[in-house]
Amino acid sequence: KYRTMELAEMESRIRDIKGKLGEKLFIPCHHYQKDEVVQFADSIGDSLQLAQVAAANNKAEHIVFCGVHFMAETADMLTTDKQTVYLPDMRAGCSMADMADIYQTEEAWVQLQEIFGDTIIPLTYVNSTAAIKAFTGRNGGACVTSSNAKKMVKWAFTQKERLFFLPDQHLGRNTAFELGIPLEQMAVWNPITGKLEFEGNVEDIKVILWKGHCSVHQGFTVENVREVREKYPEMTIIVHPECCREVVEVSDMNGSTKFIVDTINAAPAGSSWAIGTEMNLVKRIIAEHPDKTIISLNENMCPCLTMNRIDLPHLLWALEIIENGEEGNVIKVDEAITKEAVLSLDRMLSL
Ligand code: 13P
Ligand code: SF4
Secondary structure (H helix, E strand, O other), X not given: OHHHOOHHHHHHHHHXXXXXXXXXXXXXXXXXXXXXXXOOOOEEEOHHHHHHHHHHOOOOOEEEOEOOHHHHHHHHHHOOOOOEEXXXXXXXXXXXXXXXXXXXXXHHHHHHHHHHOOOEEEEEEOOOOHHHHHHHHHOOOEEEOOXXXXXXXXXXXXXXXXXXXXXXXXXXXXXXXXXXXXXXXXEEEEOOOOEEEOOOOHHHOOEEEEXXXXXXHHHOOHHHHHHHHHHOOOOEEEEOOOOOHHHHHHOOEEOOHHHHHHHHHHOOOOOEEEEEOOHHHHHHHHHHOOOOEEEEOOOOOOOOOOHHHOOHHHHHHHHHHHHOOOOOOEEOOOHHHHHHHHHHHHHHHHO
């Protein structure tokens, strides 16, 4: 039915339902969502901010999460039993989160304990399944996001000698390196071969990185940076730490989605920037700052395809499910998993 509906009609239906449900409805929206969805957001933020607003909201009965599956799971785990979380399109996953499943993780943990004994603590990027957050919680570890990664890595080293960072090797490597840990003291856990990849001495290893990545951010290359430097030598290059080490090294600044948004907001008129992050956000930043020259670090980059699955028809569909009192698109994490996963989320949120 949505295929034949005019855009304006869908927008007006969404406005009507929002108006009718009032405070019973809450729509958190990640920065990487499309503009057509962002216009209806009650709160826009990065992963950490959205986890915090979900935890703080105890009014809304219905939380329609415009982001990806792991974010909706986190929102469900941090809200009360009286609140229901919906994902407008159940296919909106995250390829990075899918790179670490719980069976591979448990197997890795057994092997790492054999090598390192009880000297390791897991540190899990929120871009992961609830089951992996639960694994982290029951093993004394914590969650981390790109905006608190340094703080959380420092905390992890107050607990144990070594850390097991999953599933994004790049955020783990970039964060640890900036805290002074040399690359030789980092190893990579390959979940496909079930082996640890490293050069140097195993006893010197301080950080074990899961071999996962973000398909969007890993797409930025050193060649992209070189081309921008050649064409626009005056530009400041700012990238997300999910980009690989080599790209971060040749860029001028790196930081979380929030850091990028805040940096451009605070930049003086007339300044010029090349941004290495998701395209929907870069396009929005360009539109919001006509007084600055802003480009994407790679103009041919695709947006995050799974974030993009949430569109106007899917948002309206989820809202109509609520309006009609039907059941569908609900994200409900198993109780036992929630209990342990919340331990790892709480350790992060309390810091
Ligand atoms: P942040 O929102 O923590 O910057 O993470 C980026 C991301 O890739 C979200 O999926
Ligand atoms: Fe996952 Fe990367 Fe998309 Fe974020 S941008 S949802 S990490 S694939």
